Amino acid sequence: MKILIIEDDPKIRTYVGxxxxxxxxxxxxxxxxxxxxxxxxxxxxxxxxxxxMLPLLDGLSIIKTLRGSGNLTGVxxxxxxxxxxxxxxxxxxxxxxxxxxxxxxxxxxxRVEALGKRASSPLSAQSTTLKAGNLEMDLLAxxxxxNGKIIELQPREFRLLxxxxxxxxxxxxxxxxxxxxxxxxxxxxxSVIDVxxxxxxxxxxxxxxxxxxxxxxxxxxxxxxx
Amino acid sequence: MTVSRRYxxxxxxxxxxxxxxxxxxxxxxxxxxxxxxxxxxFLRETEAAIDIEISMVSGMENVGGELLTYIQRRAKDDQxxxxxxxxxxxxxxxxxxxxxxxxxQKITEGVLGFDLDTLHGNQAFAAKIHTFDNGxxxxxxxxxxxxxASYTQLKHLSWLIMALMLIVVLVSFGIxxxxxxxxxxxxxxxxxxxxxxxxxxxxxxxxxxxxxSNLSLVLNGFLAKIEDLMNGARExxxxxxxxxxxxxxxLRSDIEALKNQRIDEEHIDMVLANIxxxxxxFHALLxxxxxxxxxxxxxxxxxxxxxxxxxxxxxxxxxxxECDIRFDIKVAATLMIKGDGDLLFQLFANLVDNAIKFxxxxxxxxxxxxIEKNQVVALVGDQGxxxxxxxxxxxxxxFYRGDxxxxxxxxxxxxxxxxxxxxxxxxxxTLENAAPGLQVRVIFQPYR
Numbered sequence: 001m002k003i004l005i006i007e008d009d010p011k012i013r014t015y016v017g018x019x020x021x022x023x024x025x026x027x028x029x030x031x032x033x034x035x036x037x038x039x040x041x042x043x044x045x046x047x048x049x050x051x052x053m054l055p056l057l058d059g060l061s062i063i064k065t066l067r068g069s070g071n072l073t074g075v076x077x078x079x080x081x082x083x084x085x086x087x088x089x090x091x092x093x094x095x096x097x098x099x100x101x102x103x104x105x106x107x108x109x110x111r112v113e114a115l116g117k118r119a120s121s122p123l124s125a126q127s128t129t130l131k132a133g134n135l136e137m138d139l140l141a142x143x144x145x146x147n148g149k150i151i152e153l154q155p156r157e158f159r160l161l162x163x164x165x166x167x168x169x170x171x172x173x174x175x176x177x178x179x180x181x182x183x184x185x186x187x188x189x190x191s192v193i194d195v196x197x198x199x200x201x202x203x204x205x206x207x208x209x210x211x212x213x214x215x216x217x218x219x220x221x222x223x224x225x226x
Numbered sequence: 227m228t229v230s231r232r233y234x235x236x237x238x239x240x241x242x243x244x245x246x247x248x249x250x251x252x253x254x255x256x257x258x259x260x261x262x263x264x265x266x267x268f269l270r271e272t273e274a275a276i277d278i279e280i281s282m283v284s285g286m287e288n289v290g291g292e293l294l295t296y297i298q299r300r301a302k303d304d305q306x307x308x309x310x311x312x313x314x315x316x317x318x319x320x321x322x323x324x325x326x327x328x329x330x331q332k333i334t335e336g337v338l339g340f341d342l343d344t345l346h347g348n349q350a351f352a353a354k355i356h357t358f359d360n361g362x363x364x365x366x367x368x369x370x371x372x373x374x375a376s377y378t379q380l381k382h383l384s385w386l387i388m389a390l391m392l393i394v395v396l397v398s399f400g401i402x403x404x405x406x407x408x409x410x411x412x413x414x415x416x417x418x419x420x421x422x423x424x425x426x427x428x429x430x431x432x433x434x435x436x437x438x439s440n441l442s443l444v445l446n447g448f449l450a451k452i453e454d455l456m457n458g459a460r461e462x463x464x465x466x467x468x469x470x471x472x473x474x475x476x477l478r479s480d481i482e483a484l485k486n487q488r489i490d491e492e493h494i495d496m497v498l499a500n501i502x503x504x505x506x507x508f509h510a511l512l513x514x515x516x517x518x519x520x521x522x523x524x525x526x527x528x529x530x531x532x533x534x535x536x537x538x539x540x541x542x543x544x545x546x547x548e549c550d551i552r553f554d555i556k557v558a559a560t561l562m563i564k565g566d567g568d569l570l571f572q573l574f575a576n577l578v579d580n581a582i583k584f585x586x587x588x589x590x591x592x593x594x595x596x597i598e599k600n601q602v603v604a605l606v607g608d609q610g611x612x613x614x615x616x617x618x619x620x621x622x623x624x625f626y627r628g629d630x631x632x633x634x635x636x637x638x639x640x641x642x643x644x645x646x647x648x649x650x651x652x653x654x655x656t657l658e659n660a661a662p663g664l665q666v667r668v669i670f671q672p673y674r
Contacts, residue, residue: 082509083516084568102505104498156540182541184571187510190579195544217495 001046001116002026006036006062007078008054012101016049019105020112033057040066045073046116049108052079052090060093067094074115076108084185106218110171117167132168132222135204135211137161146204146211156181157200164212164222173219232410238402245398249391260384272352272368273337279307279366280356293364294320306369308342308351314361323367342367350374408438412445425453458623462511465625469507469638473500503637510639514624517569517646529570531561531602531670535595538574542582550587557595561602563670565651573647576640577606577666583636584610584664592665602670609663618657 003025007013010031017027028043030036033054040048040062048066052059063075075097077090082100090098096118097111130137136145142158144151153161159181164172174193179185197220201212213221233239279300286293297309297320309321318324327340333352341348353367415429428449429442477500484493539553546553563570581591585608592607613621613628620626622645625638648655654669 082512104502154540182537184537185568186572186575187513188541188575188579190545190582192541192545195548196541199544199547217498 001113002028002044003047003049003112004028004030004036004039004043004045005049006030006033006040006054006059007049007051008032009051012051012078016105016108019109023109025112031055033059033062037062037065040073041069041071047112048073048075049112050075050077050095052077052081060090060095063094074118076111076115078103078108087185104218106171106215107173107175110173110176110219113170114167114172114176117170130162130165132165132224133211135161135165135222137165144204149205151203153200153203157196157203160196160200161204164220168222169224171215171219171221176219233403233406236402236406236409238405239399242395242398242402246395249395253388253391256384256387260381269333269337269352269370269373272370272373273334273354276337276352276354276366276368279368280354280364283309283364283366284356284358297321305344308367308369310365310367312363312365314363319362321365323365338365339370340367344369344371346371405438412438412442416445419449425449425456462624465638466507466511469625470504473504476500477504507637507639510637510643511624514639514643514646517643517650520650526564526566528562529565529567531563531565531570531595531604532557532559534567534570535574535593535604538571538578539593541575542578546582546585546591549582549585551582551585552590553593554590555593557593558597561595561597563602563651565670566647569647569650573644573668574604574606576644577668580640581606581608581610581664581666584608586610600672602672604668604670605665606668607660607663607665612659612662612664613657615659621657622655 003020005013005017005020005027007016007029008031013029013031017029020027028039028045030039034056036048036050036054037057050059050062054062059077059079063077066073066075075095077095077098078101079086079090079098080101087098087100096115099108099111128138128140130139134147137143137158138145139162142153142155144153144158144161160177163177163180174191177193178188197212197214201207201209204211206212211222213223215221283293283296286296293311297311300307301309301322308323310318310323310326311320312318316326323342327342330338330340333339336354338353338355340351340353342351349369349371351367352370353365355363355365357363412429415427419425419427428446431439431442431446433439477497480493480497480500484497487493535557536555539555543553578591578593585591589609591609592605594603594605594607596603617628621628622641624642626641627636627638645655648668652671656667656669658665658667
């Protein structure tokens with residue numbers, strides 16, 4: 001993927017840039033708002049990573065300008081403003097995802113890749129069935145088939161699985177699941193997500209954690225290789 | 227010196243002074259009235275009546291018999307008038323004044339005053355004497371007892387009024403002095419508090435009947451609240467320092483240990499987990515502060531509490547199941563309240579999370595929500611150890627961790643957040659020991 005990072009903090013800029021390059025992406029850097037907007041309008045990127053507070057032109061203005069001119073590139077907003085309201089304003093301005101500083105790089109990577117995936121499979125091309133290995137999901141009938149066997153899932157478990165399968169082969173972090181599957185913004189005190197995943201595994205007969213794999217300290221991944 | 231100057235400059239003193247001036251003017255007017263309208267003016271009417279009487283009798287001088295009959299007739303008709311007709315030698319010729327009164331005082335020029343016996347005892351009379359050409363004299367007297375009595379009454383009344391005015395002046399000065407000295411005392415205490423920064427000081431209250439004691443009481447309450455908040459803030463910063471020092475020093479030693487070691491992933495994960503814990507505490511503190519500031523109050527909308535509680539149960543059901551805990555849910559179909567869905571979800575998530583933490587295995591957690599007495603009441607009940615009476619208030623404080631929770635994971639901010647959210651929703655939280663277990667009740671404002 002081709003990614004543009006618009007971030008004024010040199011430490012974060014180089015660190016994120018380096019990490020994304022190591023993950024196999026092409027990375028461009030911009031250190032202020034005007035330069036970032038210039039690059040984003042003149043070149044085609046898969047994902048933009050935009051800091052909210054930037055010199056010359058703030059992040060939200062960049063996004064609004066891009067969206068105004070019909071540019072629909074996936075945008076991840078980076079910000080130290082972490083309140084729910086701040087997130088809402090960020091997403092309303094046209095951001096696709098919002099990540100609060102300080103963040104774990106693995107979280108950023110997972111979100112950037114999810115954004116890239118969303119961009120590469122436009123809405124019209126989305127099918128009503130999802131597949132991952134031996135797993136088949138019928139999104140219309142809300143049916144799940146694993147190794148040819150129909151599996152009964154609760155609505156929330158279905159959404160959880162749907163989210164994981166949609167981003168198969170990619171890391172999905174716990175916070176991504178919380179934000180994507182539950183309708184509330186909240187901080188779980190204990191690892192409720194882990195318990196839901198292990199119950200889902202049990203129902204899918206995934207005894208060896210081979211279907212839904214745990215990435216230590218980060219999240220889960222559904223392997224698409226088999 | 228400054229005290230008396232401050233007293234003189236005070237508004238109370240000025241008011242007392244104004245009162246005094248006004249009362250002094252009134253007293254002066256009253257005094258002038260008394261002096262000017264003296265006895266003389268008072269008896270002018272009487273004198274005029276006597277003069278008429280004299281002019282009547284003076285026309286009859288030569289007819290002695292006629293005068294005497296007139297005198298007798300007049301005296302019979304009018305009890306107020308009395309006469310004495312005497313010859314030049316002072317011998318009584320007619321009339322009822324006999325003998326001449328022993329003490330005669332001169333009221334004004336030509337008017338005499340004396341006492342005479344009447345049916346009602348000794349009463350005052352005013353009289354004038356007319357001497358006829360033949361040397362005989364007639365004294366015409368009128369009873370002025372009533373007049374003098376009312377005059378004296380008026381005089382006494384005036385003195386009484388003046389005395390009362392004096393008392394009012396004294397009292398108003400007394401009150402103003404009392405008020406000013408109390409205000410000065412309050413000001414001095416306040417100044418002392420400002421100077422020393424010692425918020426534990428209180429205003430002295432020596433009585434309970436006046437407004438100033440009431441004011442002192444209110445101010446003391448105010449001071450107590452400020453002291454409480456200050457202590458709270460101090461406690462929080464102390465707790466932050468203490469609560470973060472432990473993980474930070476752990477972090478430090480972990481990093482230090484890495485110096486001499488081959489860096490392995492497990493170590494890095496441990497360090498990261500430490501940092502995440504510290505960041506989590508900061509995040510939770512900021513969140514509570516934002517809720518307490520009411521930053522999110524514009525997010526308030528109509529939410530269905532029943533749905534929130536069902537969603538909570540759904541979220542925590544697998545967690546509870548792992549500990550062999552069952553939810554017993556009794557929730558009315560729809561319970562609309564005015565609130566912030568995300569925050570209410572967080573509130574019940576924290577309560578249910580706590581309930582699971584403290585429940586023994588194979589127990590039941592009760593989740594109820596219904597309308598009680600026109601209010602929406604939600605209840606989270608567990609069968610855990612409960613909370614001791616003296617800890618019920620403390621558990622809501624930042625970083626407070628009861629003995630039972632020292633070993634459980636958490637940052638001591640869960641219930642602080644619960645309280646912040648409840649307060650933002652004007653909801654009340656009560657903790658009841660159900661023996662066994664704890665019942666947390668969240669009582670919402672009736673929704674209209």
